[in-house]
Amino acid sequence: MTTERARSFGAAADDYDRLRPAPAAEALRWLVPSPQSRVLDLAAGTGLVTRALAAEGVHGVVAVEPDDAMRAVLTARSPGVRALAGTAEDIPLPDGSVDVVLAASAWHWFDAERAATEIARVLRPGGVLGLMWSYSDPDTDWVADLRRIGRAEAQGSASLVRSGLSLEMPAGAPFGTGESRVFRRSAWMAAQDVAAMLGTYSSVLTLPAAERRDVQRRARALLTERVGNDPVRVPFVTGAFRTLRS
Ligand SMILES: C[S@@+](CC[C@H](N)C(=O)[O-])C[C@H]1O[C@@H](n2cnc3c(N)ncnc32)[C@H](O)[C@@H]1O
16 A cells, blocks of 8 residues: 555544544444553544544544644544544553554554554553444445546445455464454445545545545535435444464
8 A cells, every 4th residue: 555545634624523423332332442541542633543542432542644634623622632643653651551543434544564563562461452444335336336436446345345354464474363343333424524434545645636626526416316405314333353473
């Protein structure tokens, strides 16, 4: 994955926060053993996971995010949360200091070998590494067509989840085999927001301005034709993978 794409999100931080789906609450319950767990929200972005954890009563959260614009939204929306600049390959936390590391829609941006070593360092033995991807569900026809306009498949989250999230930790990393589950939910969104959501994906953010406008134009036209201009129920998937640090 290119650094340009990995670091593209800050340009749309407010839209990202407003429009992108938070993970399904059941996925968080599956990944976080107890509300008392000390959790690292790694690649926390604008804090969608941090806030969803707070809603589940999990407050011992530290967020790590490299992009200043994304982290600024997180800090503004969750002023009580410790939010640090850092990367998955260089986490600014002591050894064995957390029970759970969560990384949502982010593992594919990491240098997997360096990140696995660094995550293992900050996780206590027996702690959980939980990886998630949340996205609009392409099993619904109009969503699949919309995602094609947004080139979302280029990112591969949906195909990764469809193929059973058979993630393998890098050789030698101290993690168990792992298991995966898929959680579904839906949310009502204004049709124009569904189109605007496409603009928060790196596949669109890194296009020239004229092409980004074209994506919006085509997305709005598709929505008008297929679901109309009223609020629409959007199906979402969260694919989750968990593995224990040995
Ligand atoms: C798609 S966003 C996901 C944000 C958040 N986890 C969420 O679910 O909304 C990907 C995030 O990964 C961050 N990122 C990219 N490369 C990273 C790295 N090597 N280490 C940590 N974070 C990284 C980006 O800045 C961005 O905020």
